Amino acid sequence: MKFVTFLVAVVAFAGHAVAQHSHGSMKGPNGGPMQDVAGVHAELLVSGKVLTINLLDEDNKPVSAKGFSGTLLVVSGGSRETVPLAVSGVSSLKGEAKNAVPAGANVSLVLKSVAGKSGQAKF
Template identity: 25%
Template sequence: MPTRRLILAALCLAPGVALAHLPAGARGPNGGQVQDIGSYHAELVLRGNDILVFVFDHNERPVPVAGATAQAILLANGRQATVPLTPMEGNLLRGTGDLSEARGVRAVVTLSLPGQRTAQARFTPLDPA
């Protein structure tokens, strides 16, 4: 009988765990679009000319990006620009690009964390704030 109760308890908790997971394309905690990037989540935020990428695990906990290499390829107004992203504090990667007149921005972010395989995520459409 204890096994049945344990299974029942696990099944009751499962929906709560599923609700904590942000689906691809959802708005993240910083207001940007979230996409799966390898075994993580990436949230892309365009703020002024800043390109910000926040990296989270699938439980929405920040993943440290020290030592990571990353870039964003931005497509807007018929132009393409490759922007290197620099690891900042915590789970933040940052780059700068000319987004002053860009609308309908599409982006491909490539991320390589130390000891991990390189992964990509596509973000579309995004408008700078």
């Protein structure tokens, strides 16, 4: 019985991993790192304390952010902060950290689309 549970878990996670492929070092149209998540391209831009996720389609054209929601986890050294995102403009989600985000910080995105798709990406 344990083997069957393990096998089901492996297949479920493998399918999820294949569905979201990474662009690796691919840059978005605004110069930020970009990952596939929840059926869209997500480009991360950081300016001081402000974190922006631009939503793009496969042709790197803006996608409406209406109905999307998400959070970012910013980790730097021993510091961890969860930053909620809100729709800002037509195709962006924005959030503000308590302090400026240092270069080299690890940022993880959890995103949910208007269609109910959800996923995670690391920048």
